[in-house]
Amino acid sequence: MKKPALHTVLSPALLHLYDVSNTVVVVIDVLRATSTIATALYNGAKEIIPVDSVERCIQLGKELECITAGERDGQVAPGLQYGNSSFEYPREFIGNKTLVLTTTNGTKLLHMALAKGATEIITGSFLNLSAVCDHLSSINKNVILGCAAWKDKPNLEDTLFAGAVVSQVKDHFSINCDASHMAENLYQVAKGDLYGFMKKNDASHYHRLTNFGLEKDLRHCFMPDEANILPEYIDGKLVVLK
């Protein structure tokens, strides 16, 4: 039986080169949107509505009377209630609540994948690595690992996560994609100490976040399976796929 194809897209600016229709797209924004999404849903959030602007976030928050969250440049955006740190969303706070979350890179990629006809969109981070891999290994469909990147420039953390997925699911796919091989090789170098690898390579986002005193938050984003659920985007909302 012919295996389905898997591709890694290192930046949203390269997505147009790939056939997204009839494909499952994994949106990857490790620092920190998809890590926050995994944590909030793992801790019992009812649903998360990703939006691409602070204005839309404020507006929806009022309409739905729910929690609003989002950051710009590592700080809670003016007009919103919470930030982009997993530690802000413990179970006693977020349980059964709706969260409207504005992110730039991740939400943009999610909407692009939707517009291009993806049949299924899930989100991935190290916190829910196994849930993502188990799902992809079982569905027998073409997959795109979509890195949200940073303002369209490829980044280390999203590429490393793509590599972690490739290393776990590759037997189930036909992988004729150099970016996937690059990502997997990087992950093999880094996997013993992902946080240390980011630090050693002075990754641009590591640099940006540690400047805001977010080391603890950053370390948490590299802990595999700490919030091991599968967020799926259905009718404009991210919910836990049962």
Added chain:
Amino acid sequence: MKKPALHTVLSPALLHLYDVSNTVVVVIDVLRATSTIATALYNGAKEIIPVDSVERCIQLGKELECITAGERDGQVAPGLQYGNSSFEYPREFIGNKTLVLTTTNGTKLLHMALAKGATEIITGSFLNLSAVCDHLSSINKNVILGCAAWKDKPNLEDTLFAGAVVSQVKDHFSINCDASHMAENLYQVAKGDLYGFMKKNDASHYHRLTNFGLEKDLRHCFMPDEANILPEYIDGKLVVLK
């Protein structure tokens, strides 16, 4: 003294994200345009005129009464005289001749860099690795390592070469660029056996070329400093920078 910046651009489709003005751009198309360019110039070619279409290649070849070369899908393109293999350009054949060469990915990137205001454009391949690195280390200018990629999709061989350059010149630059760190880490994994790394990872271009029986040619493209000159693009022509 502030060091100049170095960035690696993994695909021409990402070039618009970077400031190309006042920058030295290294055009990288390891398989095989920039390897062929290094070899032909090393073997005494007077100049190489890169063009982006077979038609333009044929036209210029007639006007200038010179050698025309280029491939499409691994074969000599119809209407042209020679292909894209280093072995076709020994000294006794190419010495003091003008070559009009059509390539797709490499020429496109070169013209883009020119249009965006690069102050200097050189070409790089493993065959002239040291010449490229010596030049970049000495000029104290911002640098972009531009991977020609394959139809805009990032590829292993160009990224590996960028990584080889980064590993040699990094002390001379300020590198706030995840793609450069990714490339260097990949190169560190692969450097003991570059050809073996391509084979092991079933790189898409390795696959494409070996299907045409070009293993020998491919191996040659990964031999450092076999044609160690510096091709520079001046007034529409690639010549050896003295």
